[in-house]
Amino acid sequence: MAVHSVAVVNSDLLQQRILGDAIERLGFKLVLNAPTARLSPELVENTRADVWLVTVQDDDELCADSFDQLLSGDVPVLVGMDAAPDNKCTTFLRWEKKLLTKLRDLTDTPAPAAEVSQVPWERKSHPPIELPVEFAGLNRQVPIAIFVLGASLGGPEAVKEFLDALPAGLPVAFVYAQHIDERFEQALCQAVGRHSAYQLNNAENAATLSCGDVLIAPVATRFDLVGLDRISVLDQPWDGPYGPSIDGVIDVVYNHAQRRFGCILFSGMGSDGSEGISAMPEGTQIWAQSPAGCGNASMPESAINTGRVTYIGDSYQLAGRLTEHLKEIWKEDYERKPDHQCG
Known part of the structure; x- marks a missing residue:
């Protein structure tokens, strides 16, 4: 199975480290882990990621064109993921499970066979909804x-x-x-x-x-x-x-x-x-x-x-x-x- 790649944009160095470690531990490939100030149209264009995790703080310097390019592309972007707790914190495993769920959902990564029955979020192919004849x-x-x-x-x-x-x-x-x-x-x-x-x-x-x-x-x-x-x-x-x-x-x-x-x-x-x-x-x-x-x-x-x-x-x-x-x-x-x- 192909390993999906993840790009992280976060200006907090501690959050970068925790996110990077968690992403790789969960079986994904980390292809970018950069502060918001580095985000540019060229970086977006040259980063081959299957999903972007972007966190923007109030005092971040952000290139609006870069964010517009991200949102208008075909690669899913998760903006504002919950801040990661310290990995010694009792809530860390719950946070990491939520991250895994979201990454699987955004990249269409199936869960292992033993877990399939427990993944209600798994994406399904739906028939188109027809316009009622009344309209x-x-x-x-x-x-x-x-x-x-x-x-x-x-x-x-x-x-x-x-x-x-x-x-x-x-x-x-x-x-x-x-x-x-x-x-x-x-x-x-x-x-x-x-x-x-x-x-x-x-x-x-x-x-x-x-x-x-x-x-x-x-x-x-x-x-x-x-x-x-x-x-x-x-x-x-x-x-x-x-x-x-x-x-x-x-x-x-x-x-x-x-x-x-x-x-x-x-x-x-x-x-x-x-x-x-x-x-x-x-x-x-x-x-x-x-x-x-x-x-x-x-x-x-x-x-x-x-x-x-x-x-x-x-x-x-x-x-x-x-x-x-x-x-x-x-x-x-x-x-x-x-x-x-x-x-």
């Missing part, structure tokens, strides 16, 4: 549902898989709240949307959120939705330590969309989003990625623990559930109301 040829601008997609660590991969699985033509729009450094906000559109039938856009004042759009919630400033799904960018920071605040995005979208609102919480650290969904009325569509397949499961686990999550699945299952949900909405609220079909 064939539908020329509609106003979405019948607006879903918040909330994510942190491991989120871009999970959200990309979800969007890629959706059939083109669904009458839905999304607001994607991803914890990410502001410097990477523009690159996120290309990285997550490059194979999707749905259009990822950064927030622009007075732009309209239409069917097929995925609005990237701005990292530094709040926004609002007004009128006929028009975006209003505000000169106000988000509350809390993260930008964008997933709780804040949930509030904004629910207050505007009301019955059209839905929310899916994907892989991520922390509990952002749990407070927001806890305030939602009973019956609200609140779904979560299955923790077993997450790069970091604490965000969906926190959501599930609120008791408000009504559906749990992997990215493909979530895409299938959304397709069926939209079909149900259409039949109940729109199919027999021709005046609603233009918009």
